[in-house]
Amino acid sequence: MAELSGKYLVGVYDDDDTVLHAVPKLRKAGVKIQEVYSPFPIHGLDDALGHPRTRIGIAAFMFGVTGCCVALTLMIWTMGIDWPMIVGGKDSISLPNYIPITFELTVLFTAFGMVITFFISNGLGPGTHFHERFDVRATDNKFVMAINLGRNSMSEDEISRALRDSGAEEVNIKQF
């Protein structure tokens, strides 16, 4: 979560469809929306807000490749180079036997690497729960839209009206 500072208008919606419908309307009317907070994922909301597509998949793939290389290097080096041994009449380097562990380590590195990337890119971590938030009901049943007044050229009244017209049940002011 990025550092929040300044004065915000907070629109509180009751329904996921309403908020999804409101976002493009408001943006078209010239309101710059900082973020929308919801109790569950709303499909299409990130596109509507104009958020770029996440690149976390690329990171995950790179971690997977790393895991695969680590596994193969470990097994080829220990079994074939550091202490070559013939077990069960097989070559000391026998790749088919390395498939299971290569697969497991690829999965392990991908999963952990991706999840750690996820935590870092979202600024999630222990201790961050002291951060102030716009409206705590966003984890229960409300859909909360945050608009940074400092980054909008429109007046507070105009935006507040627009929020209400787009279906917001409440409009609050939050100062950080």
Next chain:
Amino acid sequence: MHVTSPVREPLIQGGKTYADVTEDICRHVEGKPTKEWKIAFGISLLVLAYGTCCLAWTWWEGLGVWGLNKTVGWAWDITNFVWWVGIGHAGTLISAILLLFRQKWRTSINRAAEAMTIFAVICAASFILMHMGRPWMAYWALPLPNAFGSLWVNFNSPLVWDVFAISTYFSVSLVFWYIGLIPDLATIRDRATSKVSRFMYGTFAMGWDGSAKTWSRYEYISLILAGLSTPLVLSVHTIVSMDFATSVIPGWHTTIFPPYFVAGAIFSGFAMVQNLMLITRVVYKLEDYITLEHIETMNKVITLTGSVVGVAYITEFFIAWYSGVEYEAYAFINRATGPYWWAYWAMMTCNVISPQLFWSRKLRRSITFTFFISVIVNIGMWFERFVIIVTSLHRDYVPSSWTMFSPTRYDIGDYIFSFGLFFTLFLLFSKYLPVVNMAEVKAVIRSTSAQLPKKIAGVAKVRQREAASPLFNKDIE
């Protein structure tokens, strides 16, 4: 737009709103432990304490306290290990494979099923440690430099593959489960009234705020984790089966083992999910969330996987004869007609015949009957592993060393230990964490409920307001 056929029952019943979901699920986390919970927890702790004493003696005295002998070198320990790992598989199937198949009914049960996976894998791992006899040497299974021993581990061995498979499976399942928990932990944090719970749930919720950006990344990584867990769960039981299949023991040396083990794992796992969920839904009054539809769907999975297992048993028998290998043929004739015939026929009855009863719609929608069959299936699947392990070993190539296996009180006590551990962990989970994934249930509640017309009415009202707004219409003017 998602359209629900009126023929299909809504997934979540009782016309729940988003706030109702939060309230219904959080109630159990926030309230004081009930009397029933305390009694159940007390019993689990007692069982665990008894099991711990047996286990302590096993480790203190050595594996000689078990009923193993020089012919039967694996018995209850590995039976229990395979049984618990198998049970764990249903949780991953529900959370990962059904996510890839977009099965929305999984949302009500995936949290508890995945918790079951994690606890079952812990129990399975405890048998790995037990059967080592000297658990303080367990690190020998890790690829550590020569200074720790004389050699590197043998990467050609399925037992080493198993170490990697089980530990990867455990840790990835734990991460997947935890990622799913974070939004719900944040819900509890935001509702918490006491400082302690706000701090605890807040710490584990990691500052989750539910922003659109976070959610979109969350959905993305959930999908990838599901994509990773799907082959992972299949690989785990494949590798477990290879512990047997790559040996040259008649009855174990079978190429059918990987798919047969995976089907059996899902079969027994779903039975355990049924057992746990049927109790949980009554105790926590979750009948609107875990409906008869859910129970029926899971029973269908049980029938399917039970049939796969049945076909595998028959194929195995046929191949034993068709291969023309007399040792292989003997191993199977001995299973069915030898001194362990009762174990074989217990397995056949419980696993092949009992799930077929679910072809009757009435039976598969009966809660009592489902519970009963689920217990039967788990007993049958335990016997399957016992049959595979003990009956293949007890009569080997040298008739003078033929023998029987009988468990001692420590074999039984160590098995009891795993039950104590499992139920203690599950009860702690069901009290302190939300047993149903609130965020996912909220996400499916509208698209699959009968409330759709009401929602459309709400949107129409908003459209009217919009139409009257000068701001939204300025470009038209």
